[in-house]
Every structure is written in structure tokens, then in C-alpha cells.
Amino acid sequence: MRISEQAKQATRLRILDKAAELFCAKGFDDSTTREIALAAGVAAGTMFNYFPSKETMAMTMVTEALRQGLDEFRRRRTNEEDLTEELFLFIASGLRRLQPLRPFLGPVLERSLSPFPRKAVCQEGEAARLSHLASVQEIIGRHGFTEAPDYAAMTIYWSLYLGILAFWTNDTSPNQEESQALIDYSLRVFVQVISGTGEERGAAYAC
Amino acid sequence: MRISEQAKQATRLRILDKAAELFCAKGFDDSTTREIALAAGVAAGTMFNYFPSKETMAMTMVTEALRQGLDEFRRRRTNEEDLTEELFLFIASGLRRLQPLRPFLGPVLERSLSPFPRKAVCQEGEAARLSHLASVQEIIGRHGFTEAPDYAAMTIYWSLYLGILAFWTNDTSPNQEESQALIDYSLRVFVQVISGTGEERGAAYAC
DNA sequence: ATAATAAAATGAACATGCTCACAATAAATT
DNA sequence: AATTTATTGTGAGCATGTTCATTTTATTAT
Numbered sequence: 001m002r003i004s005e006q007a008k009q010a011t012r013l014r015i016l017d018k019a020a021e022l023f024c025a026k027g028f029d030d031s032t033t034r035e036i037a038l039a040a041g042v043a044a045g046t047m048f049n050y051f052p053s054k055e056t057m058a059m060t061m062v063t064e065a066l067r068q069g070l071d072e073f074r075r076r077r078t079n080e081e082d083l084t085e086e087l088f089l090f091i092a093s094g095l096r097r098l099q100p101l102r103p104f105l106g107p108v109l110e111r112s113l114s115p116f117p118r119k120a121v122c123q124e125g126e127a128a129r130l131s132h133l134a135s136v137q138e139i140i141g142r143h144g145f146t147e148a149p150d151y152a153a154m155t156i157y158w159s160l161y162l163g164i165l166a167f168w169t170n171d172t173s174p175n176q177e178e179s180q181a182l183i184d185y186s187l188r189v190f191v192q193v194i195s196g197t198g199e200e201r202g203a204a205y206a207c
Numbered sequence: 208m209r210i211s212e213q214a215k216q217a218t219r220l221r222i223l224d225k226a227a228e229l230f231c232a233k234g235f236d237d238s239t240t241r242e243i244a245l246a247a248g249v250a251a252g253t254m255f256n257y258f259p260s261k262e263t264m265a266m267t268m269v270t271e272a273l274r275q276g277l278d279e280f281r282r283r284r285t286n287e288e289d290l291t292e293e294l295f296l297f298i299a300s301g302l303r304r305l306q307p308l309r310p311f312l313g314p315v316l317e318r319s320l321s322p323f324p325r326k327a328v329c330q331e332g333e334a335a336r337l338s339h340l341a342s343v344q345e346i347i348g349r350h351g352f353t354e355a356p357d358y359a360a361m362t363i364y365w366s367l368y369l370g371i372l373a374f375w376t377n378d379t380s381p382n383q384e385e386s387q388a389l390i391d392y393s394l395r396v397f398v399q400v401i402s403g404t405g406e407e408r409g410a411a412y413a414c
Numbered sequence: 415a416t417a418a419t420a421a422a423a424t425g426a427a428c429a430t431g432c433t434c435a436c437a438a439t440a441a442a443t444t
Numbered sequence: 445a446a447t448t449t450a451t452t453g454t455g456a457g458c459a460t461g462t463t464c465a466t467t468t469t470a471t472t473a474t
Contacts, residue, residue, distance in 0.1 A: 008422085027326065032459080032460060032461085033460075034459095034461095042423075042424090043423060043425060044425070044461095045423075045426095045462085045463075046422080046423055048461090049422070049423075053462080054461065054462090106323040106324040107326075109323060110317070110318075110323035110325075114317050114373065115373040116314065116373045116376060117313040117373075118314065119236050119237070119314075155389060156367065156370060156396065158370065159367050159369060159373075159393075160366050160367070162370075163363060163365065163366025163369075165323075166322040166323045167322070167362060169323060170324045182362060182363075185360075185400075186366075189396055192396070193396050215452085239429080239431085240430075240431060241429095241430075241431095249453075249454090250455060251432090251454080251455070252432085252455065253452080253453055255431090255433080256452070256453075
């Protein structure tokens with residue numbers, strides 16, 4: 001059965017669409033792969049010819065949203081923002097595109113983006129992390145930091161970003177104002193960090 | 208069968224011991240509840256009379272380790288440390304007690320301590336978080352911050368702490384020096400945060 | 415048209431965390 | 445000692461993510 005590429009893509013999209021619907025309606029963990037398959041009109045096993053795991057299905061949606069967010073950011077930035085403002089715009093652009101997926105993002109982002117070591121790393125999650133961090137590095141570079149932030153600084157950035165995502169996932173304040181405040185707060189912290197007030201790092205502590 | 212309390216506790220400990228052994232040897236996800244039951248000499252179902260879930264079993268060990276860490280911290284602190292040093296000592300005391308469990312902590316801490324919203328919150332994890340944050344608040348209070356840090360600050364603290372845990376879980380440097388550096392770094396950041404350089408927070412951003 | 419082939423679909427089967435109706439047993443009661 | 449009872453132990457069974465040997469089918473070759 002050498003089906004036309006177009007028919008294959010149609011099936012792929014049908015699976016993604018129905019999965020998104022179910023995830024939004026019932027949450028990620030409460031939507032079973034059998035339900036998704038049924039809704040998409042394929043057999044249970046067929047889905048796994050298209051996506052290696054349920055998690056990958058969800059992360060495919062996330063990755064696409066973040067890609068659009070990056071586009072939007074590039075369109076909207078004016079080159080007149082200071083570093084904090086530009087990072088804010090970058091993060092907010094991503095969140096804006098993730099918004100429709102918000103009802104089911106909790107468990108997905110937790111598993112796919114967490115820095116904790118895993119048995120089977122989710123390809124899409126790792127890619128999303130690297131892409132995001134690369135963008136952050138690029139933005140920082142644009143603001144006159146000649147040397148790239150060290151590994152520790154970027155580790156801290158990722159911790160803060162995950163905290164933001166977790167909070168935002170749950171935020172019920174109108175227009176997610178509280179999340180905006182947390183982003184603002186976190187970014188000021190981060191910018192302070194890389195602005196190099198850390199000259200006295202490395203003190204020895206008994207451990 | 209009204210078994211003596213002592214016999215019950217013996218069974219409970221046998222389960223915990225064997226579980227710890229298996230978790231350390233094969234990791235959390237690769238140790239099945241059936242294996243644990245077999246090693247402990249009970250039926251598969253019996254374990255769930257003692258612990259509501261495999262995750263709870265692991266978190267019981269974590270909670271106990273952190274309790275001992277808190278004791279150790281209280282014994283070792285001299286009241287002469289500055290805020291950063293005291294927080295460092297607190298965190299390091301916890302990690303020292305968690306050390307034996309390190310081989311399997313990744314997936315456990317990720318699931319139990321993550322701030323992402325969950326369907327079924329793990330009791331032990333939530334308790335551990337609250338206890339840890341209470342200690343941090345107490346330490347901060349001791350260093351002359353009359354008003355407690357706001358919610359956002361503590362959210363950021365937890366993000367940083369989780370980043371530290373994740374990094375430490377993976378750290379292969381001798382004596383975990385890199386983790387120590389990250390703790391030191393993160394804590395300086397946090398102390399800066401609560402030292403109130405945040406007077407200009409709350410700027411409005413288009414979102 | 416027919417046969418051959420390679421890609422795709424299928425659903426039975428597996429592993430595993432967990433539940434629950436039932437069995438077994440130690441203490442309490444008679 | 446026999447009976448009752450409350451508690452603990454048991455393992456078959458369920459749900460679900462995933463695998464894979466088999467079947468189906470669109471295309472290609474004859």
C-alpha cells in the first residue's frame with residue numbers, strides 16, 4: 001500500500017487534531033491512545049507508525065506552537081527593547097501560541113522539558129530546549145555581552161523558565177497578569193546574574 | 208489477623224529496604240512492583256496496603272533523608288554564617304543525606320516535587336516542598352528580613368532549588384564540586400532577589 | 415489483466431501499576 | 445476449645461502505553 005504522501009499527511013494531521021481535541025477536553029493523562037485512535041479512525045497500533053509515543057504527539061504540537069511563537073517574536077521585536085524587555089517579548093510570544101494547548105500542558109512539559117535525567121529522552125523536548133536556549137543566547141549577544149553566559153547561568157535560566165511555564169500553566173488571573181509579573185521578576189533576576197555581579201563566586205564551603 | 212504492631216513495622220521496613228536496593232540497582236522505572244514484592248516476600252497487592260503507590264514508596268525514603276538532613280543542619284549551623292552560607296549549609300545537608308538514594312532520584316523528584324499541576328498530587332512530595340520552604344523562610348527571618356519574601360520570590364526559590372536537584376542528580380564531578388558551584392551561584396541570585404532590588408517591578412508589557 | 419512487491423494498517427498480545435473481592439489468621443469472646 | 449471478629453494477605457484481573465507478526469492494499473512489473 002504505497003499511499004500518496006498527501007494521504008499520509010492527512011492521516012497524520014487527523015491524528016494530531018483529534019489528539020489535541022481530546023487532550024484539551026480530558027487532559028493528557030486521561031486521554032487514552034485507544035480513544036485517540038478511535039476518534040482519528042485508525043487502529044490503535046497505527047498511531048505509533050506516525051508518532052513513537054503519546055508524549056511525542058503532544059510535544060509535536062508544543063514544538064509547532066513554539067516555532068510560531070519564535071516567528072511572531074521576530075516580527076514584533078523592534079530592536080529598541082532593552083535586554084529584559086526583549087526576553088520578555090520572546091517568552092510571551094511563545095506562551096501566546098501555547099495558549100490553546102494550555103489545558104493539557106502540565107504533565108507534558110513536566111516530562112519533556114524537565115532537566116532531570118531520564119531513561120528515554122523525548123526527542124522533541126530536547127530539541128525545544130536547545131532551540132529556546134539558542135534564541136536566548138542570540139538575544140543576549142545582541143545586547144552587547146561579548147562573551148556568552150556560562151553554563152551555570154543558562155542552567156539557572158532554564159530553571160526559571162520552567163518555573164514560569166509551570167506557574168503559567170496554572171494561572172487563573174485575568175489575562176495571566178500574575179504570570180507576566182513572574183516573568184518580569186524572573187528576567188530581572190536573570191539579567192542581574194549575567195550582568196556579572198558574580199565576581200566573588202567560588203567561595204569554598206564545607207560540605 | 209491482628210498482627211503485632213512490631214511485625215507490621217518489620218514488613219514495612221523490609222519492603223522499603225528491598226525497594227531501595229532495587230531502585231538503586233536498576234533505577235526507579237526499571238524496578239517493577241512485582242520484583243519488589245518478591246524480594247520482600249509479600250504478594251504484589253500487599254505492598255499497596257503499606258504504600259498507596261510506587262512513587263510514595265520512593266518519596267518516603269526521600270522524606271526521611273530530608274528530615275535527617277534538617278537535623279544535621281540544625282546541629283551544624285553556628286549562627287555565624289551569613290544568609291547565603293546558611294542556606295548553602297541547609298541545602299548541602301539535605302543533599303548529603305540524599306546521596307545514597309541518588310542513583311534513582313531523577314524520575315522520583317521530577318514527578319513529586321515539580322511545580323507543574325498534577326492529576327494526583329503525591330502527599331509526601333507536597334509535604335517535602337512545604338517543609339523545605341518553611342525552613343528557608345525561617346532562615347531568612349533569622350537574618351533580619353522583617354517581612355517574609357513574597358510569593359513570587361519563593362516561587363523563584365523553588366525553581367532554582369529544583370534546578371539544583373536536577374543538576375546534582377546527574378553531577379559526576381568529584382565530590383560534586385559543580386553542584387556546589389551551582390548552589391552557590393543560585394543562592395547569591397536568590398539573596399539578591401529578596402534583598403529588594405526589585406523596586407521597579409510591575410512595568411507593563413504588551414502581551 | 416495478473417503477479418509481485420513494498421509500504422502501511424491492524425489488532426492480538428505484552429508489561430506494569432494498581433484495585434478489589436476473597437481467603438487466611440491472630441486475637442477476643444464465649 | 446470453639447466461635448466470632450477485625451485485620452492483614454493474596455493473586456486474579458483491569459487499564460493503558462506500546463510492540464510486532466500478520467494482513468491488507470496501492471503501485472509496479474510482466
